[in-house]
Amino acid sequence: MYELHLDAGDLAETRFAASPLMEAVLSLRVWRLPGYYVLQRPWLESAAADLGDLDISLLLALVGPRRLVPDFLTPRPDQLAPDFGAELDRARATDPAKVAADIRTAHTGGTVPALLEPLLARPAVLRDRLARLLEAYWELTLARHWPRIRGVLEADLRYRALRLAEGGVAHLFADLHPSIAFRRGTVSMDLSFAHPDSRNPGSGRGLCLVPALFVNTPGPPNSPDHPPMITYPVRGAATVWRTGPPPPPGTLAALIGSPKATILTTLAEPATTTELARLLEVTPGAVSHHLKVLHDARLVTRARAGRGVLYARTDLADRLMP
Numbered sequence: 165m166y167e168l169h170l171d172a173g174d175l176a177e178t179r180f181a182a183s184p185l186m187e188a189v190l191s192l193r194v195w196r197l198p199g200y201y202v203l204q205r206p207w208l209e210s211a212a213a214d215l216g217d218l219d220i221s222l223l224l225a226l227v228g229p230r231r232l233v234p235d236f237l238t239p240r241p242d243q244l245a246p247d248f249g250a251e252l253d254r255a256r257a258t259d260p261a262k263v264a265a266d267i268r269t270a271h272t273g274g275t276v277p278a279l280l281e282p283l284l285a286r287p288a289v290l291r292d293r294l295a296r297l298l299e300a301y302w303e304l305t306l307a308r309h310w311p312r313i314r315g316v317l318e319a320d321l322r323y324r325a326l327r328l329a330e331g332g333v334a335h336l337f338a339d340l341h342p343s344i345a346f347r348r349g350t351v352s353m354d355l356s357f358a359h360p361d362s363r364n365p366g367s368g369r370g371l372c373l374v375p376a377l378f379v380n381t382p383g384p385p386n387s388p389d390h391p392p393m394i395t396y397p398v399r400g401a402a403t404v405w406r407t408g409p410p411p412p413p414g415t416l417a418a419l420i421g422s423p424k425a426t427i428l429t430t431l432a433e434p435a436t437t438t439e440l441a442r443l444l445e446v447t448p449g450a451v452s453h454h455l456k457v458l459h460d461a462r463l464v465t466r467a468r469a470g471r472g473v474l475y476a477r478t479d480l481a482d483r484l485m486p
Contacts, residue, residue: 324340
């Protein structure tokens with residue numbers, strides 16, 4: 165059991181962020197354990213073709229026996245939606261001693277791969293080599309998918325912000341993940357692997373919650389010295405690789421028409437007009453027209469989230485679904 169103890173300052177500064185660098189680093193685990201990361205298999209199949217001649221064996225060697233990755237490559241985001249290049253620059257600035265220590269910590273419970281071990285004698289050189297490889301890896305396998313991935317992450321962030329606004333921190337954690345519990349300032353996680361450190365005080369540094377596509381189980385950083393952060397599986401992960409809209413239920417389509425039924429089916433997770441238009445491969449104007457009718461019929465709700473409007477099915481609409 166991992167426990168994160170938060171004081172009043174941590175709770176007051178609870179925030180969210182999405183991290184492209186974190187997604188890139190965490191995606192390395194999919195190559196090592198494709199059977200475990202089933203939802204990410206469509207990406208893996210396309211990424212294997214996209215890699216070409218790029219050798220990523222050094223990157224894959226970073227993944228430890230408990231699916232841990234080095235902390236210096238997954239820094240806590242310093243803003244809501246950082247740029248990949250800016251995050252990679254932060255990793256490049258890591259103290260060489262920390263690079264070596266983080267790699268060894270990630271392999272707790274096992275041994276550092278022979279490919280990595282001799283390179284740890286020159287951690288600054290290894291750090292820069294890993295950064296160059298990650299940059300090439302990102303461009304080949306993830307950059308073109310990032311707009312879709314970011315859309316799903318942002319939808320989750322809006323949903324979590326609403327949960328926090330409606331019921332406070334306890335309400336936020338109530339459905340974050342089945343393995344996470346919150347009680348009296350302590351976040352407990354029943355992890356499926358033995359973590360190197362079972363307690364991590366917040367120390368007034370604030371808590372950062374980071375939804376991630378390439379995560380099946382929530383996880384904290386490896387080191388208790390790392391600022392408090394939790395990565396957790398993003399809602400709607402399966403929709404990232406969806407190539408078309410789900411088929412509308414027959415009876416519902418006959419009742420309200422196929423376009424509106426399709427929109428309701430797609431709204432299994434809250435989404436904006438732009439996100440729905442992308443998923444359904446139609447114009448935002450067409451989606452807006454149908455959403456207005458559905459809203460007037462009390463089948464969807466809408467709430468402003470930043471610059472967009474987030475739509476969600478109502479209880480009445482849920483009862484109409486098969």
